[in-house]
Amino acid sequence: MTKDQIFPFTLKSHDAVVKGRAVVLGKTLAMVYEGKGWPLPVKRIVAEACPVAVGVAALSGHVDLKVLAVHGDGAIRDLNVGVSGGHKYSAYVHYDSQVEQWGDNMPQLFGGGFLSFLSAGSSEARQHILRGVNIDEAALTDCVMNYWRMLGNREIALKTAVSADASIAACIAIEKPGDSEADEEDDERTALQKDSFWRDAVIAMAGVKDDDMLSNLPLALDKRLGGLHFKLGEPVKAKFWDYKQEAE
Numbered sequence: 001m002t003k004d005q006i007f008p009f010t011l012k013s014h015d016a017v018v019k020g021r022a023v024v025l026g027k028t029l030a031m032v033y034e035g036k037g038w039p040l041p042v043k044r045i046v047a048e049a050c051p052v053a054v055g056v057a058a059l060s061g062h063v064d065l066k067v068l069a070v071h072g073d074g075a076i077r078d079l080n081v082g083v084s085g086g087h088k089y090s091a092y093v094h095y096d097s098q099v100e101q102w103g104d105n106m107p108q109l110f111g112g113g114f115l116s117f118l119s120a121g122s123s124e125a126r127q128h129i130l131r132g133v134n135i136d137e138a139a140l141t142d143c144v145m146n147y148w149r150m151l152g153n154r155e156i157a158l159k160t161a162v163s164a165d166a167s168i169a170a171c172i173a174i175e176k177p178g179d180s181e182a183d184e185e186d187d188e189r190t191a192l193q194k195d196s197f198w199r200d201a202v203i204a205m206a207g208v209k210d211d212d213m214l215s216n217l218p219l220a221l222d223k224r225l226g227g228l229h230f231k232l233g234e235p236v237k238a239k240f241w242d243y244k245q246e247a248e
Helices: 027-033 040-060 106-110 125-130 140-152 188-206 210-228
Strands: 005-012 017-025 066-072 076-083 088-095 113-119 156-162 169-175 230-232
Touching (some): 005 040, 017 188, 040 066, 040 156, 113 140, 169 188
Antiparallel strands (some): 005 017
């Protein structure tokens, strides 16, 4: 069984620093699936959402539980994946019994609906979800990136990989430096250089192969991002906790 791994990392130029998180989940996914009896399409959606929630929560800097919540009108009606400041995870899904007939991609499974991030114990959670981004005909990662961009002009980029049997999932998440991190005396040339460095980081991240992400993500990052002054931080410990039980 693949162990859980979370690594902070940075990409540096002399003008900008791009922060990132690399997440691989195996043991946690096994615990999430235990006793659930979910069909493979549901497992694959949950497997992709778990490391995404972990990576984005780590970049957000919030210590309270953040829940990646999706509400749709397709085969999967509700999906909640939570991560606490202590790097403990949870997952809940409510789906139609005919889900296996819908294939395994996100737009088909969720249909029309909304995606958002919630704090633990949020009241009127459904209303919060309805203020999220529309998920029609979009991949999960695109919806998450659009959500954070809409919420506060935060630019993040994500890449995910899920094994065929959904037993291992990985995510790379990076965040563009915000205006508060920029030098007030930056001239137009420096600003363009920072934008160029961000684009280089996104392109390099996108070039990491799925198989490498699932087998040895730290090495894959080093090989692909090494040219951007890549520095890997110390791994963060991961623990699973049972947030909600499945409801069908």
